[in-house]
Amino acid sequence: MGKFKKSKKGRNKQGNEGKWDETPRRSYQDIVRENEDFEKYYKLQGICPDSEWDTFITSIKENLPTTFRITGSKVEAKALLKVVKSEFFKDILNPTQNSKTVDESVGENEELSPDELKLINLPWYPDGLAWQLKLTRKDIRRSEEYFRLHNFLISETNSGNISRQEAVSMIPPLVLDVQSHHKVLDMCAAPGSKTSQLIELLHGDNNNIPTGYVIANDIDNKRCYMLVHQAKRLNSPCIIITNQDSGAMPNFITKSDGKPSIVKFDRILCDVPCSGDGTMRKNPDIWLKWNAANGNNLHRIQWRILRRGLEMLEIGGQIVYSTCSLNPVEDEAVISRILKEANGAVELLDVTSKLPGLKFVPGMSHWLPASRDIKGYEKYEDVPEEWHQQIIPQMFPPSKEEAEKLHLDKCIRVLPHHQDTGGFFVAVLVKNKLLPWESEKKEVELENKDQEKGSKRENDKTNEPQRKKRRIQGYKEDPFIFFDENEPLWPLIRNFYEIDSKLDPTCLLTRCKEGKKKNIYFTSPGVRDIVINNADRVKLINTGVKTFVRCYNTDMECAFRLAQEGLQSIIPFIGPKRRVPITKDDLITLLTCDNPKLPPEIFRLSPKCQEHLNAISQGSCVLSFVEEDNKNDPDNNSLKLHLVGWRGKTSARGYVPTADCVHYLRLCGADVSKYDVNKFKNKPTGDLSGEGDSNSVKIDVECEVNENEPEEIIEADAEVEKMETANTVS
Template sequence: MGRHRKKFQKKGERAERGHYKDIVRENENYKNYYKEQACFDVAELDLFIESMQQPLPAVFRITGYKKHAKQLLKNMKNTHFEEMTALTIQDELVKTPVALPWYPAQLAWQTDLNRTQIRKNPQLQKFHAFLIAETESGHISRQEAVSMIPPLLLDVKPHHKVLDMCAAPGSKTAQIVELLHQDDSTPIPGGICVANDKDNKRCYMLVHQINRLNSPSSIIVNHDAATFPDIYLKNSDGKERALQYDRVLCDVPCSGDGTLRKNTDVWVKWNIANSIYLHGIQLKILIRGLELLTNGGQLVYSTCSLNPIEDEAVVAAAMHKCGAAVELLKVELPGLKWSPGTTSWRVMDKMQNWYEKYEDLPDTVKNIVKTMFPPEDKDEVRNMHLERCLRLLPHQQDTGGFFVAVLRKVSNLPWQKVISEEELNGSPKQPPKKKRKWVPGFKEDPFVFFGDEEQGIIDEVKSFYGLSDNFPHQQLMCRTKTGKKRHIYFVSELVRNIVVNNEESLKVINTGVRVLSRADNTQAGVKCAFRLVHDGSESMEQFMSERLVKITIEDAIALLSEEQPKFEQLTEVLQKKLLNLDPGSLMFKYVPPNPEADVECDLLMCGWKGGRSARLYMCRNERMHFLHMVGQPVPEYLLPNKSSRRSRAEANAQGNNGVGKEETEEKSEMSNASEDVVNNPDVVEEKVVLENDATV
């Protein structure tokens, strides 16, 4: 698909349109609405508005399931936080980041700086580069604090089947995937995260977010959440059963009137019409989520709106329809401050007229429906315990505004029939699957799982890497039906079951972790056409008995510090191991020699053994991450923005024969690699993509 041409902009046009910084952060209608609605203590209203007018502080969290989390946290404190202790910006002392008190294990941190200050201040260049590299390599996520709360309240376990109904852009989805992987002893969890979004283009934001985590247990799909299709699994006896989810996240589309601190245009655009329009959509999504939830499962409903029409009204309407089948849970998150949900509210129309109940509406008002009002039965409202909902206000803990409710499905919904034991175990009397409706968007390549035609590749890979007999090769797949297999992906057994048995009804955008890539090499004596890929190292390592080379921390530092160290630069023990290996791809593994070691966690790094040297195969940001892990400085050429267009232009202006620094280094690296190392265009391609992302 071709790129769209940039729209021509006349000189001075931007100034006429205005800019975010020119927006006046005031809206009397917004302030008066919440004063009259009184869904929180109106005595706090001025403090609430004052907080909304301030920029949002930068917040980030360390990926919790990664084995590297504890080490990364220790190094971050000792290096970057120490350097910030005496730092001043505009004559003001910068506060060291503080851990969010309600997030487990000190894995989430808040600064008193906004993103612009971190990005533009030269004194914070190293910290900024650290955040970029760790974000791109999947070890840190930069995410708004209140956005982290819904996945925590889901209480996800590794065996859970989780549905994220409106997942893009994917920060909450990433948390769910992390929680699935929280048990280090099982690299391939039994559960799954099904991440869905209605917008096809936004699905590719999800792909970027989830691919950073290298999980074989996630799948991204493209459907309308309000009519999300049933997914069927096939049992070992060939019978099908509908998939029900242990956990469902409904982070629904909303007016976003709690996001004024980061989305300043909401100050200008806010009006009640958005909430009125979205209420029905939100209710449909919540009802569908409850239908898909298994009995005893939990659903989290959340919005970044503070309006009861989008919050308590939606929850109450769903509970009224579901009766005793659904209950609101009382939640505990120590250290988190919030206001309780309101049990009474009014509805305002577009003309700013207030109504206490549905019967008060004049015939001229058409867009307001009964479900926007509290249920008429006061005892029913009391029994709903709407006060258990969480309304998070910006002045309480220096965050954005947010709403969260946690529901549990006690039994089948009134309109859901009781499933017999025969049906539960896969009765052949299942209703026919609905073919998916055509949805505009990019056409995806096929998902082709390995079978008899790929037996030659399977045998070659298993022999070269010494893969165990229980290696599930049937869970390998590629994205082409014809021609050479360039990339090979790995998925969990459950993901394979879903993809294979729902081809006609489920629009899959992406799944799997890349474990192998074709090595188009110039080196003689290479016995396997496929090299290991760093993304899939954790998935593959547990099955390997050959070409898994243990190294010391000294070897790890040598491999990370140079692009292509000679054998004599490595320890004698490693030299002997390499001399006994055929040339080609391998995996290096560092294991801490004792609990007191400076680097306390295992390190897995994919590489290549040549004739006289070895090297690592990883992108720039991964290399930076591992350098952070072993406490080594990052070379200048790896830092972000050093290979930007401006840098290349400057290099050209200095008479570099028309070749920028990036191109010079790349040519040098590839010519040096031609003797000993695979000359693989994929690595160059990965570098370019990641550098573009990092520069942005």
């Protein structure tokens, strides 16, 4: 779904683009990576065989290699992968040395040990799209040898076509088995790297809008706007962002088949808050503050979230529980506790076949809950009273007989030295029947109560005018106002773009009750159902992908231009008139135009494109490129690029941000060397940073609308940038 991505207006405004590798403000070099308690605690737990201890402890003290994955639809991602392999990895990494520094089949290379390999294609990530570079970001940034790779990583990150994500953090969405019809809940989602993967998996390679959706939730309001930022990159109409404590997450109501019912989710990701000691390689400050009490205190929160997740899960549904902590009290102890409480209603799944080539150890069945002074206890009765607040009976490992039933060995533990990553824990659970404390009756009663509350609010609402900013438990968000069947704006837009009647206009929404509508967003019908039926009961932060934008250019018959963000969602519904076929050469001509004041004249484009443009009125249009080579491929593997364009009086333009522009040019095999400035020799003129827009191909200024991004989003954009930079996830 290369289609569902990009646009980083907020980031551009902040001038934060391109800082993919900026060193975190505080200097990690000065941190002494030692913590006696940490070592004592994990030796006590026996998290690895004694013979591996030295390798483990050495590895966890080293800086983390750089990892990234290529995002997008299979076709577009594969095209970019080809560029990565042919243009960057082979030539740039040790060009004069043995080409086997690139390993595409880990384990099969007999000549070089993994230690000698600089570049590894992660074998367990589908389609070879994830890579690990044995170089830190600083190595890449500081060395002239890698300047082209550095430029590439910056610009493709900016355009959302690669995602910098720690290798192990890619695992949970992969084992969740998300399909396009699934209702997916991401309970602790911010900053959202896994949410992005979930959305990509939901869209799969199907061009249809998925019937399922992803609800991405976080308790931290500020961090919710990081999710908005991630969602903006993906341009999916199937995501909703909510701001709740997931340990007490309210039920969602649906009326999809007429009568109200409680939504049960098919897939849930429970990537809980944790001590994060698996991330010490990228967050060395954890060495300074690590203590055993931390994990003990988190156990209860983690258990509470997982428990609520299981309640919200459909029978037959799957939930992934994950942490970036090595601590069994935060990992197996939570799983063991919940399995015991569920009394057979929930069981662990073995998902190792979904991760071919991943090195890991099975989950532990024995551990020693320990007090802050690193004294481990075999049983609760041995715990001195002073620690009873911290250590509770439920944290203890199962008895031998219990352990045989629980199969904690189906959990996956990745330790840093296994394949030079961070540490990680992941477990997949399936719900086979109602939980012992759940009953159909209770759910129905609850639902009725919810309905009563809902209708009371409705009645109250009719008696008082709706305020622009509603307040639910202190939160304020602009309302979500869906078009009704008779929306006066719709016929105008529909006729201009010849929009098929299959597009339901009631799935379009705005965020302003009064005044001129500026931006029109689009959601899938499933998302619309959730928003309409839950806006009064759940803190909804954001939904919808920007699809039409008010345009003040009076040369256009329609008051709304297309927005690139929503184009991929509605392209199947747009009629042939405003879809302009372009060739690869047209695309290159349109995208290499540097001067917004001098866009290419129509006569410079291909005859077919000229003919089409000459036949339509001025204004917004779609520029559609379909790769000729594979046009008749039965698997429909031809590269298709749809860009928002503008038909001017005598000229045409692509309306594409700079980073996207470079990306498309790269995919077309065009020359992008003018953007590829060697900063060690020249001051950059090509604008890969995105801070300026000198090279972006832009629409007439008068048609550009003043899209005021909410302050929270701009701040969050900057914050995500900072986090990605510092690689801090937990």
